[in-house]
Amino acid sequence: MLKVGINAYGTIGKRVAEAITKQNDMQVTGVIKAHPNYMSYVASKRFKLFVPDNSALKAFENSGIKVEGTLENLMDDSELIIDSTPEGMGEEYKKIYEKKRIKAIFQGGEDHELTNLSFNAYANFKEAWGKDFVRVVSCNTTGLIRTLFPLTEYGSIKVRANLVRRATDPDDYQKGPINSIVPELKIPSHHGPDVASVIKGLDIQTMAVKVPTTLMHLHFVNVTFPREVKTEEIIEKWKKYRRIAFVSGKDGVKSTSQLMDIARETGRERSDLYEIMLWKDSVSVKGNELFYYQAVHQESDVVPENIDAIRSTFQLKEKQDSIDRTDKTLRIGELAYGR
Numbered sequence: 450m451l452k453v454g455i456n457a458y459g460t461i462g463k464r465v466a467e468a469i470t471k472q473n474d475m476q477v478t479g480v481i482k483a484h485p486n487y488m489s490y491v492a493s494k495r496f497k498l499f500v501p502d503n504s505a506l507k508a509f510e511n512s513g514i515k516v517e518g519t520l521e522n523l524m525d526d527s528e529l530i531i532d533s534t535p536e537g538m539g540e541e542y543k544k545i546y547e548k549k550r551i552k553a554i555f556q557g558g559e560d561h562e563l564t565n566l567s568f569n570a571y572a573n574f575k576e577a578w579g580k581d582f583v584r585v586v587s588c589n590t591t592g593l594i595r596t597l598f599p600l601t602e603y604g605s606i607k608v609r610a611n612l613v614r615r616a617t618d619p620d621d622y623q624k625g626p627i628n629s630i631v632p633e634l635k636i637p638s639h640h641g642p643d644v645a646s647v648i649k650g651l652d653i654q655t656m657a658v659k660v661p662t663t664l665m666h667l668h669f670v671n672v673t674f675p676r677e678v679k680t681e682e683i684i685e686k687w688k689k690y691r692r693i694a695f696v697s698g699k700d701g702v703k704s705t706s707q708l709m710d711i712a713r714e715t716g717r718e719r720s721d722l723y724e725i726m727l728w729k730d731s732v733s734v735k736g737n738e739l740f741y742y743q744a745v746h747q748e749s750d751v752v753p754e755n756i757d758a759i760r761s762t763f764q765l766k767e768k769q770d771s772i773d774r775t776d777k778t779l780r781i782g783e784l785a786y787g788r
């Protein structure tokens with residue numbers, strides 16, 4: 450069993466930790482929290498709890514929440530660290546992991562240059578094979594890669610995608626609510642270059658706006674192919690990939706609210722939707738141009754990617770075997786039914 454430490458237990462870290470407990474080739478050695486609060490208490494009941502360094506010990510001691518030690522101790526007992534610390538902290542932590550000679554997987558809030566290896570299981574599983582440092586791309590970038598990678602079979606495609614981004618996550622009371630639509634004025638938004646760091650050479654431009662919702666992101670995507678294509682053949686291609694789930698307005702699924710309802714009603718843990726939800730009835734072809742809408746559950750779509758990245762860095766399983774195991778344990782693929 451590969452021993453994995455989680456630094457830190459936030460939106461992404463807690464989900465990756467839980468997903469690891471469902472695998473039979475890896476285990477969680479402990480999780481890090483920086484401040485003693487209700488979530489630290491919850492974490493301490495589920496996993497061994499650690500803190501970043503000695504300076505945090507006193508505050509935890511005063512709070513009465515039991516702590517096993519510091520990151521240093523967690524690393525002593527681990528073979529890999531999932532770094533799910535807040536955006537931008539990875540650079541400092543990477544120095545610590547390097548010094549300790551321990552492998553780490555970073556998240557999409559870090560720059561590609563931190564590891565020079567951005568990861569998506571479908572697109573480049575083998576590139577992370579045996580590597581020390583890997584970055585799993587962000588939720589939006591993961592969403593775009595999931596549906597675009599199958600289309601690269603057609604040769605050189607041109608992608609123009611618009612992203613409607615959730616303002617913040619549901620547990621965050623500080624950044625929201627915003628009563629505004631906030632355009633990302635830098636064009637392309639970082640998502641396009643990020644996708645191209647995984648699907649190398651892809652012609653992609655993205656624009657993004659932030660809106661007052663916490664549930665999901667929504668993308669509208671336009672792809673131009675080198676030849677004419679048919680709607681049915683595109684759908685058949687996507688159907689081979691379990692991490693894409695079809696839904697349909699004909700079944701009453703007309704918004705991100707209803708997607709979240711599907712997650713709740715099907716008993717998904719934390720109401721997570723690991724799949725990219727693609728509206729089948731939005732898939733339209735005009736000559737050699739394709740149009741579609743998809744939605745991304747930002748809190749969870751990167752979770753299976755982290756599990757596969759762990760297996761690739763430790764050469765535990767080949768690509769399809771890893772993806773199949775991850776999908777089975779997380780019930781990925783059960784939702785695909787949209788008309």
Ligand SMILES: NC(=O)c1ccc[n+]([C@@H]2O[C@H](COP(=O)([O-])OP(=O)(O)OC[C@H]3O[C@@H](n4cnc5c(N)ncnc54)[C@H](OP(=O)(O)O)[C@@H]3O)[C@@H](O)[C@H]2O)c1
Nearest residue numbers: 457458459460461482483484501533535536556558588747
């Ligand atoms: N949320 C998303 O939608 C999403 C999606 C994909 C990728 N990502 C990426 O995943 C990464 C983590 O994001 P997140 O949303 O999970 O963040 P988050 O929910 O804010 O959690 C961050 C965690 O880091 C801890 N922390 C704070 N200061 C720390 C320190 N000095 N050392 C170690 N831990 C510290 C916090 O603990 P305390 O509460 O105790 O301070 C918290 O548990 C980022 O790179 C982000 O861009 C996020």
